[in-house]
Amino acid sequence: MxxxxxxxxxxxxxxxxxxxxxxxxxxxxxxxxxxxxxxxxxxxxxxxxxxxxxxxxxxxxxxxxxxxxxxxxxxxxxxxxxKQKRVAYIPLLIVLATGSLLLYGTHDMSNLGDGNAPAHTHIAKRFIEQGQEETGVPNLVTAVLASYRGFDTLGEVTVVLTAGFGILLLLRRNQKLRIKGVQGG
Known part of the structure; x- marks a missing residue:
């Protein structure tokens, strides 16, 4: 409760x-x-x-x-x-379509905590029994994060790196605008 x-x-x-x-x-x-x-x-x-x-x-x-x-x-x-003068319908439609697809993708997921879910009956057992042999990494958690989920981790790092570059470009753009304003004024 x-x-x-x-x-x-x-x-x-x-x-x-x-x-x-x-x-x-x-x-x-x-x-x-x-x-x-x-x-x-x-x-x-x-x-x-x-x-x-x-x-x-x-x-x-x-x-x-x-x-x-x-x-x-x-x-x-x-x-x-x-304040925007009008509603941006195209981004709204993209968000609604993406949200709908994500919700649709969850319809066949196992219930939370289900001990009979494939992740608990097949995958976890394989990681525990064969993880060290397949990856050569002695620590099971490290083997899962670095080897089995390596592409996922790479994707996460790519997202953070892309966000950092975006911020740097935004800051650089703003600095150029300030320099132009000083030279023009």
Whole structure:
């Protein structure tokens, strides 16, 4: 019963944060709300017994991403989001289509905690029995993260690297605009 209450409270707070992020125009406040949202997601991962994912979410989502957003706001000196004059329908349709496909993809997933799920009956047993032999890595956790999930880890690193390059390009663009403004004025 207590787990259900915790789940409901976390879900309610996630919804409140998401709605707040949509309505707030002050970008400093939005950055803080994103950090809180990420911290709530890390809490959800802890409730789901995934402390490694929770730790990563807390470190990257709450920590690094929030610091990068605040640094970008400090350098660009932008404080508020501009009000859009019309609704952008194409991005809205893309988001709705992607969300629908993701929801459709979950229809045949095993129930949470199901001991008869394929991950528990086939994959975990194979990793435990053959992991060291197949990977040559003595630590089972390292073998799973670095060898079996190597492409997943590479993808995560690529996402973080791409975000970093995006921020650098944004900062560089803003610096060029300032230099032009000084030379032209």
């Amino acid at each position: 207590i787990n259900l209450i915790i789940d409901i409270v976390l879900l309610v707070f996630l919804v409140i944060m998401a709605v707040s992020i949509l309505h707030v125009r002050n970008l400093l406040a939005v950055s803080m709300l994103f950090g809180l949202y990420s911290l709530l997601v890390a809490s959800v991962f802890m409730v789901l017994d995934a402390p490694d994912v929770a730790f990563t979410e807390a470190a990257v989502g709450t920590g690094i991403a929030t610091v990068l957003m605040l640094a970008t706001l400090a350098v660009t000196r932008v404080t508020h989001e501009k």
